[in-house]
Amino acid sequence: xxxxxxxxxxxxxxxxxxxxxxxxxxxxxxxxxxxxxxxxxxxxxxxxxxxxxxxxxxxxxxxxxxxxxxxxxxxxxxxxxxxxxxxxxxxxxxxxxxxxxxxxxxxxxxxxxxxxxxxxxxxxxxxxxxxxxxxxxxxxxxxxxxxxxxxxxxxxxxxxxxxxxxxxxxxxxxxxxxxxxxxxxxxxxxxxxxxxxxxxxxxxxxxxxxxxxxxxxxxxxxxxxxxxxxxxxxxxxxxxxxxxxxxxxxxxxxxxxxxxxxxxxxxxxxxxxxxxxxxxxxxxxxxxxxxxxxxxxxxxxxxxxxxxxxxxxxxxxxxxxxxxxxxxxxxxxxxxxxxxxxxxxxxxxxxxxxxxxxxxxxxxxxxxxxxxxxxxxxxxx
Numbered sequence: 001x002x003x004x005x006x007x008x009x010x011x012x013x014x015x016x017x018x019x020x021x022x023x024x025x026x027x028x029x030x031x032x033x034x035x036x037x038x039x040x041x042x043x044x045x046x047x048x049x050x051x052x053x054x055x056x057x058x059x060x061x062x063x064x065x066x067x068x069x070x071x072x073x074x075x076x077x078x079x080x081x082x083x084x085x086x087x088x089x090x091x092x093x094x095x096x097x098x099x100x101x102x103x104x105x106x107x108x109x110x111x112x113x114x115x116x117x118x119x120x121x122x123x124x125x126x127x128x129x130x131x132x133x134x135x136x137x138x139x140x141x142x143x144x145x146x147x148x149x150x151x152x153x154x155x156x157x158x159x160x161x162x163x164x165x166x167x168x169x170x171x172x173x174x175x176x177x178x179x180x181x182x183x184x185x186x187x188x189x190x191x192x193x194x195x196x197x198x199x200x201x202x203x204x205x206x207x208x209x210x211x212x213x214x215x216x217x218x219x220x221x222x223x224x225x226x227x228x229x230x231x232x233x234x235x236x237x238x239x240x241x242x243x244x245x246x247x248x249x250x251x252x253x254x255x256x257x258x259x260x261x262x263x264x265x266x267x268x269x270x271x272x273x274x275x276x277x278x279x280x281x282x283x284x285x286x287x288x289x290x291x292x293x294x295x296x297x298x299x300x301x302x303x304x305x306x307x308x309x310x311x312x313x314x315x316x317x318x319x320x321x322x323x324x325x326x327x328x329x330x331x332x333x334x335x336x337x338x339x340x341x342x343x344x345x346x347x348x349x350x351x352x353x354x355x356x357x358x359x360x361x362x363x364x365x366x367x368x369x370x371x372x373x374x375x376x377x378x379x380x381x
Contacts, residue, residue, distance in 0.1 A: 009039075131160075
């Protein structure tokens with residue numbers, strides 16, 4: 001029809017749409033962008049499930065493989081020492097790995113869209129090599145890794161891309177330095193979107209600490225439990241809730257038990273987004289002990305219900321959200337004693353706790369869709 005508005009098309013390349021920080025944020029972004037653009041998510045694994053997070057009906061999803069990785073089956077076969085099962089599952093794993101690479105390359109070569117962006121470095125590598133002429137290529141980095149191996153991979157993977165999208169100023173500074181010789185790529189800072197700011201804030205009327213994330217070594221939940229043990233000695237009525245699931249559950253529970261904290265430390269396991277927010281609503285301080293973070297959405301979500309934030313000052317994310325002694329505290333990495341002292345200090349000073357919580361909520365408001373989506377619109381035009 002003459003005069004009909006033709007929407008620009010944006011394709012997003014993903015591995016799966018199940019639980020995970022990247023997955024949650026990408027779905028949130030797609031839900032916002034589909035109001036203005038045609039959005040298609042091309043993802044490899046279906047995982048035999050619907051997306052873990054609510055997805056707008058206007059977002060198209062195409063799965064390249066109707067299934068999931070057989071990692072658990074391979075481990076079970078090896079543990080059982082069953083050679084037939086090992087061969088069967090090993091062959092299946094090899095086939096999945098082959099398809100994972102080659103089906104995505106095939107899709108990239110056939111892209112018919114205005115913009116495409118990857119959510120993983122391996123897809124950025126594919127875009128550099130195989131994206132059709134005329135498609136504007138982008139990659140979004142959700143992690144911080146300053147190892148020489150990673151930086152060298154980044155230089156090669158991003159060599160043919162048009163845009164690198166980073167989440168915070170610290171990341172932009174690092175990538176600008178690492179990619180100084182790349183004259184093609186433009187580095188643009190656009191943070192993640194916080195879905196909403198709850199009307200209700202935490203009452204901040206207890207001594208409840210909370211943390212959330214995969215039970216994975218990078219999150220250092222064992223260090224968190226050590227910090228809490230120091231807090232608990234001073235404030236026996238204090239408690240800690242660790243929200244999330246993962247392979248580290250048994251080890252962490254044993255660590256808490258060895259410190260005599262089984263009754264004071266709660267592990268929720270994997271829970272829904274609503275349940276996560278409910279845990280935050282019923283807490284008093286959010287504590288982060290991660291080894292590395294980019295732009296930690298859990299800090300924003302905790303701040304959105306008025307929780308003060310206490311974290312180790314690791315590159316690059318926590319410092320982009322926490323203003324020292326205003327909405328929280330930043331401590332030297334792995335300084336358990338200093339972190340415990342700050343938490344105790346806050347729990348004993350209700351006026352400061354409430355003021356920091358109010359400031360945290362105000363900070364979170366600058367990450368809503370109303371604030372962030374215009375940055376994407378400026379990029380896409």
